[in-house]
Amino acid sequence: xxxxxxxxxxxxxxxxxxxxxxxxxxxxxxxxxxxxxxxxxxxxxxxxxxxxxxxxxxxxxxxxxxxxxxxxxxxxxxxxxxxxxxxxxxxxxxxxxxxxxxxxxxxxxxxxxxxxxxxxxxxxxxxxxxxxxxxxxxxxxxxxxxxxxxxxxxxxxxxxxxxxxxxxxxxxxxxxxxxxxxxxxxxxxxxxxxxxxxxxxxxxxxxxxxxxxxxxxxxxxxxxxxxxxxxxxx
Amino acid sequence: xxxxxxxxxxxxxxxxxxxxxxxxxxxxxxxxxxxxxxxxxxxxxxxxxxxxxxxxxxxxxxxxxxxxxxxxxxxxxxxxxxxxxxxxxxxxxxxxxxxxxxxxxxxxxxxxxxxxxxxxxxxxxxxxxxxxxxxxxxxxxxxxxxxxxxxxxxxxxxxxxxxxxxxxxxxxxxxxxxxxxxxxxxxxxxxxxxxxxxxxxxxxxxxxxxxxxxxxxxxxxxxxxxxxxxxxxxxxxxxxxxxxxxxxxxxxxxxxxx
Numbered sequence: 001x002x003x004x005x006x007x008x009x010x011x012x013x014x015x016x017x018x019x020x021x022x023x024x025x026x027x028x029x030x031x032x033x034x035x036x037x038x039x040x041x042x043x044x045x046x047x048x049x050x051x052x053x054x055x056x057x058x059x060x061x062x063x064x065x066x067x068x069x070x071x072x073x074x075x076x077x078x079x080x081x082x083x084x085x086x087x088x089x090x091x092x093x094x095x096x097x098x099x100x101x102x103x104x105x106x107x108x109x110x111x112x113x114x115x116x117x118x119x120x121x122x123x124x125x126x127x128x129x130x131x132x133x134x135x136x137x138x139x140x141x142x143x144x145x146x147x148x149x150x151x152x153x154x155x156x157x158x159x160x161x162x163x164x165x166x167x168x169x170x171x172x173x174x175x176x177x178x179x180x181x182x183x184x185x186x187x188x189x190x191x192x193x194x195x196x197x198x199x200x201x202x203x204x205x206x207x208x209x210x211x212x213x214x215x216x217x218x219x220x221x222x223x224x225x226x227x228x229x230x231x232x233x234x
Numbered sequence: 235x236x237x238x239x240x241x242x243x244x245x246x247x248x249x250x251x252x253x254x255x256x257x258x259x260x261x262x263x264x265x266x267x268x269x270x271x272x273x274x275x276x277x278x279x280x281x282x283x284x285x286x287x288x289x290x291x292x293x294x295x296x297x298x299x300x301x302x303x304x305x306x307x308x309x310x311x312x313x314x315x316x317x318x319x320x321x322x323x324x325x326x327x328x329x330x331x332x333x334x335x336x337x338x339x340x341x342x343x344x345x346x347x348x349x350x351x352x353x354x355x356x357x358x359x360x361x362x363x364x365x366x367x368x369x370x371x372x373x374x375x376x377x378x379x380x381x382x383x384x385x386x387x388x389x390x391x392x393x394x395x396x397x398x399x400x401x402x403x404x405x406x407x408x409x410x411x412x413x414x415x416x417x418x419x420x421x422x423x424x425x426x427x428x429x430x431x432x433x434x435x436x437x438x439x440x441x442x443x444x445x446x447x448x449x450x451x452x453x454x455x456x457x458x459x460x461x462x463x464x465x466x467x468x469x470x471x472x473x474x475x476x477x478x479x480x481x482x483x484x485x486x487x488x489x490x491x492x
Contacts, residue, residue, distance in 0.1 A: 023372075024318065024319070024372055024373050025285050025373050025375065026285075026319065026320050026321065026373050026374065026375065027318070027373075037273055039272070041318065041372065043318040043319075045317070045321050048321075066317070066325065068316065070272075070289070070291065070314070070368065070370050071291065071293065071312065071314065071366070071368035071370075072272060072274060072275035072278065072291025072292070072293050072368050073272060073274050073275075073291075074274060075274055075406060075407075076404075076406045077293070077295055077406075078293035078295065078366055078368070081312070081314055081368075082327065113317070115316065115317050115318035117316060117318050117370070117372075119271060119272045119274075119289055119291070119370075120271075120272035120273055120274045120275075121274060
């Protein structure tokens with residue numbers, strides 16, 4: 001069976017990626033990551049003092065991520081601003097995905113704010129958001145054990161496919177497994193499943209996802225190097 | 235009387251006709267206008283003005299017309315000052331800064347009759363196109379009014395209707411080649427006053443020292459269609475007249491960019 005996908009990709013083919021670091025001047029660190037037609041911007045502010053003061057923890061800092069789709073970024077109708085249950089949950093799992101690489105003990109009483117925004121989307125937003133956020137944190141000079149990157153792998157017609165696009169997700173109802181991977185720890189910090197699959201399939205998906213995440217990792221590293229290479233030019 | 239060293243300092247500069255970044259008093263920063271940054275909106279534009287970067291996206295939907303304008307479509311401008319764009323911006327519902335920005339840009343478009351809203355009506359009293367322009371700065375570094383108004387106008391100009399199906403719902407996956415019925419193209423120019431001096435396109439540092447500002451929306455035939463006076467100080471007739479004159483001159487410059 002020749003497995004060609006709706007957009008002509010092979011089953012294990014990622015969409016074209018683009019990454020750029022230092023895209024928002026006001027922020028302490030920032031990055032843009034594009035995967036196909038999903039574009040994520042991430043801005044980091046901090047570590048900065050946390051207010052109200054009673055929320056401060058003298059033992060460790062707080063990481064606070066916020067995921068938001070711009071009103072014109074959805075397919076179909078306008079996305080009403082203000083967020084909802086979906087963006088609350090994604091903000092939370094994004095925070096959890098990034099936590100294992102950050103030494104929050106180093107920044108007591110502080111908060112590191114990560115704002116993630118999307119001007120256009122075509123599925124895989126939480127993954128693109130996490131990938132952008134990790135680069136933005138590195139750009140901000142936050143001490144990290146390593147980078148984090150995320151990817152959605154799924155199943156469509158019994159075939160494992162990587163980097164699900166909007167049509168595969170919504171119209172063809174592929175099983176969707178978003179994951180975030182930390183190469184230096186060889187561990188996953190985000191895992192969700194929407195749809196049905198077997199235990200064996202999940203294992204295969206994780207193995208393939210891990211391998212493909214390393215391709216994203218290269219894009220992240222290159223983007224970071226590019227910014228700082230430009231800085232040291234004589 | 236309390237003195238403000240920053241203000242005294244800038245006044246010395248302005249008296250010599252220069253600003254901290256080397257610009258002349260009535261000179262804009264570099265402006266770049268790009269279209270189509272998002273495929274999800276029916277129309278979109280990004281305006282870069284110095285360090286300020288602002289996105290405008292146009293979404294169209296099918297709505298019921300308001301009872302008092304049963305034969306017209308609806309138009310709305312909204313601004314989202316997200317905390318990504320400036321450490322000063324906070325999460326939560328729009329504050330007065332975002333609301334003023336959205337309403338001033340809305341008035342320029344609405345009062346100039348930039349869009350022929352009657353042509354947005356599909357069935358009187360029942361169905362009409364609603365056009366919503368959302369403005370989202372990526373980096374807010376001064377003069378969101380002028381940059382935002384320019385982005386909104388360019389986004390409207392390149393917007394195309396999505397396909398209206400026979401059952402009255404919209405197929406957003408198919409775009410038609412039909413453009414919005416645009417009949418006027420309002421440009422907004424904000425003239426700011428610091429001491430006795432007038433400047434355009436203030437940086438954030440300058441904005442903190444602005445005593446009064448006048449945002450003027452101007453159409454191609456040089457008519458004013460909306461004005462907003464901001465800032466805490468009052469203005470004389472002569473000052474207002476001078477500021478309007480500056481705005482008219484500058485609007486001609488900005489119009490060349492679209």
